[in-house]
Amino acid sequence: MKLDGYAPRPVADLLDQAQQARQALGEGFRDRVVESIYKDATAIAGRSVQRGGRRKFDLDLLVDKVVLSPILGLPLMIALLGLIFWATIVGTNYPSQMIATGLFWVEAQGSALFDALGAPWWLTGFIWHGTYRGLAWVVAVMLPPMMIFFPCFTILEDLGYLPRVAFNLDWLFKKAGGHGKQALTMSMGFGCNAAGVIACRVIDSPRERLIAILTNNFVPCNGRYPTLIMIAVLFVATGFSPGVASAVAAGAVLTIVVIGVITTLIVSAVLSRTVLKGEASAFTLELPSYRRPNIGRIIYTSLIDRTFFVLMRAITTAIPAGAVIWLLGNITAGGIPLATHVSQFLDPFAHLFGLDGVILLAYIIAIPANEIVVPTMLMVYLGTGMMTEDISQDSLRQVLVEQHGWTMLTAINLMLFSLLHNPCATTIITMWKETRSLRWTTLGAVGPLFIAFAVTFVVAQAARLLGWA
């Protein structure tokens, strides 16, 4: 090690001396210090801590035997997640329709009032059928699932289950060449990928941290659940009896999530064997004792902090998006609305991937936030008409299938595309802030998009070849 020539004299002497002493002490200096600290800690604790003689029956240990068992651990984890999805789907349907009915009633009243006051049609349209409708769709589509999903997730978190998730997944990430803590950052991605990317700071090794950052996007964030849930309910679960349908829909969402986790592992493995080569580093993970969740705090955290915060973010992007969509739908060129021009232009390209032009248009408009994909699609599909009277699931599916040619392939590929496509703008900016590297940020943004197109392309072509679609 060479000394910095600019250092003032006494400092240079000091660093010199330190360097010499460092060499004299040789390897393992830190180990010796740590050893000294441990020795003192043990002595001090020994004098002031007394452990009761009787060993109480240890429930924690018993629970952990099941939760962390090599055979039951993983299936139990997947089952728990499935249960949460099921509860979300079952609990969402009715309130969602109620909220939609209520909010669209307000739209009808508002625009009627504007008409009565003699406002020009474009003002009424822009404000009520554009801006307001975007907001109404986002609230109706997003609020109910979040109000169920977030509390469930917070309960698991409060119990102390998440570190156990990391424990169960550790060997998988190790095999993929990632860090065991990547399971934690991945779990945070379930809430918000931007938060997941920030959370990657807990990973010490730059190589493993980059892998975790680049793959965080492959678990769906709360902005994407509404899309997945809606498609699962409308298409995958259709044809099943009402009792089974919600379980089937939950199974479909769960399958998508599992595909996401598998993609995370595969991409991590590829990265760690190509551009980010290296050994997996070891770490210690403490499994805290299970704690009784604090109900008051769960309600506060999941509803006020999370639901409200995420909803506000969705609304702030939905309002301008609603305005843009209305403009696209109402500014015409050659008698045809711009939205139709764009989606027709995208159609042939989208067809290769089993999607359609409207879906791609929705994903372009939704780059700032995934939350507005479904509202955008619905607004473009359902168009300029007053769509306030009937928004039941059946009529929605009918519109999609009969008027817009959706098939099961469209539904499945939309779910896959939603899972795998590029992260939202917030996440991309966060990647840049965390890595300070244009190269990695670009890879993190474009890589998933490429994977999404590749996977949907293969699925679409295979399905068509086999005559399924």
Added chain:
Amino acid sequence: MSCATCDTCGVTDGIDREHFDGVVALAGNPNTGKSTVFNALTGLRQHTGNWPGKTVARAEGRFTHENKTYKLVDLPGTYSLLSGSEDEQIARDFILFGQPDCTIVVADATCLERNLNLVLQVLEISDRVVVCVNLMDEAKRKGITIDAQRLENDLGVPVVKTTARSGRGLSQLVSKVTDVVEGRCQTRPHLVDLGDGVGDAVSRLVPMIQEVAPGLPNARWVAMRLLDGDWRVREALMNGELSEITQRQQAPTESFSKKMAMEGSQ
């Protein structure tokens, strides 16, 4: 580090050291209820959850005692301050360079021995420390008793037993902390017995460090870091950051959002 989704958050806006009667840092191992202590003292609802790395940046809040207002800075939970991961570095740099008027180290009563490792490391860096032995309810359930007086004598700094979840012991914690901040309580922190070889090398370096950075309260620890080849401390010595530390204002605290702390935990 800055906040990904918003820069205005109400937690940090317009507060700096000048508007406070003291700055208190909150350190501790993960899973010790550190965030619960933070919330209980500040009344903020920063989200708590128990896994390592929950607090990946610093959260800030305030509390008042006897008409004085103190700033409370929540540091990332860490097991030690010796390695180089980013969360440990944030915690360590704040205690070293941020010069808090008191550092609370939250320890888990059910596994005090392991937690003392961090306590002893903090005591090497700062003499203004209060140890908060938390989760006393869980310890009681497990039949563990702790002699706080004995511990206080051994560590040379105030020790308070708390159950932060139910608020037990927190008022005592606040009064001990303010005693330390206001200088009403003199501490004699326990210094680790480093053994012959390391100890000798450290004591040779300490006078030289004191010459370079007069008034530095933790020359011994700086010596240890130099012997460990810590580039951050080397750099701080070369660019004069350490020698300025005594007259230096606290580093401008980076904008941190409560919301991000919350989001970071989802």
